[in-house]
Amino acid sequence: MDFELTSEQKAAHQEFRMFVDQEIMPYSDQFDEAQAMPAEVVEKMAKAGYLAAVVPKAHGGLEMDATTFGLLCHEIGRGSASLLSLLTVHGMVCQAILKWGSAEHKTHWLPKLATGEAIGAFGLTEPNIGSDARNIETRVAPTEDGNYRLTGHKQWISFAQVANLFLIIAQCEDKPTAFLVERKTEGFSTEPMSGLLGFRSAMLAKIHMDECLIPASNMIGRIGFGFTHVAGTALDHGRYCIAWGCVGMGQGCLDSSLHYSGTREQFGKFLKDHQLIQQMTADMLTQIKAARLLCLHAGTLKDKGDPSLIMETSIAKYFASNMVQKVAEQAVQIHGANGCSTAYPVQRYYRDAKIMEIIEGSNQMQQMIIAKYGYQNFMTASRQTAN
Ligand SMILES: Cc1cc2nc3c(=O)[nH]c(=O)nc-3n(C[C@H](O)[C@H](O)[C@H](O)COP(=O)(O)OP(=O)(O)OC[C@H]3O[C@@H](n4cnc5c(N)ncnc54)[C@H](O)[C@@H]3O)c2cc1C
Known part of the structure; x- marks a missing residue:
């Protein structure tokens, strides 16, 4: 498979990089300190068209191809994992509407989501239910006039403080259903x-x-489609964003480490000239490159509409989140005490990297899915050999 970027993709990547270097990188730690994403940053994302990235042109979006969108996630992830999570959950709502919504949902909501007039959030997790998402406790009960009453609690919902449109998964007739x-x-x-x-x-x-x-018209898909279909579509998109975001964060760790080890001297020479630092640098570089290739592979399959894209996206998310956790740890190590200070971005990458192994289906869930796929492939290959 050829992963060479087109000239348009290269130009888009350059634009995303400049946006992040100018608008995000200098301020990411301030956002974290304030525990808030300034409204102006969300407005700038909207103005640049990034909230419209996956929305079709017919609904006012940019309709980016999967690789270009991946490059956007890469750069936003490099700038701020928190901001990446806005791009992620907002896109998850867009994708769920696009794939499972009615014509009315699409014409009403997609243009608003594309401009940022509506900000989407994804509400699956609850206080008692995380990975075991089919067994959520939030419920809807039918009303006499054919609508629904929704009761329950969600927790850990990214951007729920500011979102105005929520994709909520609730039990309807004891079956997970999306609203x-x-x-x-x-x-x-x-x-x-x-x-x-x-x-x-x-x-x-x-x-x-x-x-x-x-x-009742706010139901997305059918009764019982909430987890398998609607959340499934949303989570596949989420994993793709997170995988690419991890590569961007890894790149941020590497950039900072290369700069630091080329300027800090110990024992009469730059850190970069100590072999044990070179070993960490080589591992970081190799791991990031491998994760990037998995992401490019998943993106290429997405653009082709190849059915294996879901599994390959899980593999990319699993590998990339493991990768960034190790790479961020090595980056902090290379920076020594300075790596523990907000004077350098690696402390933030280190904290955010751990989250990547938990969200959009924890890495244990990914391991279970990937292992099952491996066994299935093995059984199919064995049967074919026997015949
Ligand atoms: C910063 C952040 C942002 C988030 N944003 C959102 C959001 O926008 N929307 C949303 O709906 N949720 C969100 N979440 C929640 C996230 O999706 C859940 O945390 C995740 O699904 C795991 O659920 P849990 O934390 O309840 O862990 P649990 O499911 O309780 O699992 C705890 C641990 O046990 C492991 N485990 C569970 N079951 C098994 C098993 N069968 N075999 C082996 N190991 C197992 C898990 O992998 C995990 O390591 C967010 C979480 C965080 C931390």
């Missing part, structure tokens, strides 16, 4: 979460829903 829920709905409230290890400016919140009246 679009607007912030203005009576009985809907959010409670900010703070004191997090990473994603400090991702404006996480708990969501409380108390007998919220939801029009």
